Amino acid sequence: MSDGKCGSDCPQPGQEYAPAGLKVPNRKTREAMAEAEEIIRQDQARFSDAESLIGDLEENSGK
Template sequence: MVHVRVDEQIKAQATETLAAMGLSLSDAVRVFLMRVVADRKMPFALRAPNAETRAAMAEADEIARTHRARFGSAAELFEDLEKNTGQ
């Protein structure tokens, strides 16, 4: 038995997506683990972020930390972008 902590929204989306493929969440985990064993590696590429991505991640963390530029909706975000870019 495997216990995994997963955000409920991600779990629900994954369950729905997998169901469309004819798989349960348990089926998908079994397939994943079988590939790990068979290939002796992850069944997909894992890459470290490059310098540009790390800088963007740090900037996003700083924005979240200082609570700058928070928007209640996408419309508010686009309004702010238009206002601040002179369009």
């Protein structure tokens, strides 16, 4: 039953909700974020800085 305060924007049971129209990352995004954090924690990053990353992207993008 709705109290009329948030209409269809109210979270339903089992849904995640953030105020002010912000969206909570979905399960797949949270898993990717956790994977990235683990890579950082284990110091297994493929690139040491942004320049290396961009250089690799440009080199392998067919430009």
